[in-house]
Amino acid sequence: MAFSERVSRLKSSLIREILAAAQHPQVMSFAGGLPAESMLPKVEWADMPVSLGQYGMSEGEPALREALAADARALGIACDASQVMVVSGSQQTLDLAAKLYIDKGTEILLEAPTYLAALQIFQLFGADCITVPLQAEGPDLVAMRQRLEQHRPAFAYLIPTFQNPSAVRYSQASRDAVAALLDEFGVTLIEDEPYRELSFDGGSARPIVSGLKTASWI
Incomplete structure (x- = not known):
């Protein structure tokens, strides 16, 4: 049986290993987004509409x-x-986006460091990952402009609120500057915002997407 060329880039899932380690009773894992079971909502299935058990749109x-x-x-x-x-979750979104944008050798722009599972998906599809270092309030804007001048990435994948794994939260000024750069160079933004609601100091700045004027976004 001949597998696809893509399979040669398939790697073991470190996320799966992290989740497996978290199953041990003596382990309290801070490596994954795992809420305490006591905080999960209780669902009374008897009160749910029967249509939930059927295929929908x-x-x-x-x-x-x-x-x-x-x-x-x-x-x-x-x-x-x-x-x-x-x-079904962020992983499905990233997989769909990779299918939409990435051929082998396609350049994409990422923060350094970035979300491990996203990196694995992009590399599986053969992306050439161009990185921008993070600073205290967002990406290095000088480096970002240089990358955009020197390359033509299909998209920029950014996590501006409590970035994974650095926990950096972009300032509003940084978000506005990033939006302006993406508009200037016509680069699509994939903005990953899973932790926006976890702010305990009055909320986070507006999404980068809200500042885009011409660039496309997911």
Whole structure:
């Protein structure tokens, strides 16, 4: 049996190993986004509509998509339900984005360091990863401009709020500057924002996407 050329780049999942280690009763893992079981909502399945057990629209239920679009609009993002796709998690989004944008040798722009599982997906599809170092309030903007002048990345993948793994949170000024650079060079932004609601000091700055004028985004 002949496997695809892509399989030669397949690596063992370190995320899977992290989650496996967290199953041990004596381990309290801070390596993964694992909420305490006591904090998870209790669901009364008897009260759920029977339709939940049936297949629905592949892009997600209309009411949920509209609610998500409303949340995006509250953050200053021009968004309606037709732009929303409900997925099983961030990994599915990253896989779909990689399929959409990446051929072998495609250049993409990442923070250094960046989310390990995203890096593994992008490399599996054959991406050539161009990196920008992080500083206290966001990426090194001088280095970012240099990378954009010297390369033509298909997209920039950024985690501006409590960045994984550095925990850096971009300032508003940094977000505005990044948006301006992406507009200037016409580079698509994939903005990963899983931790926005975990702020305990009055909230985070607006998403970078809300400051884009011409660049496309996910």
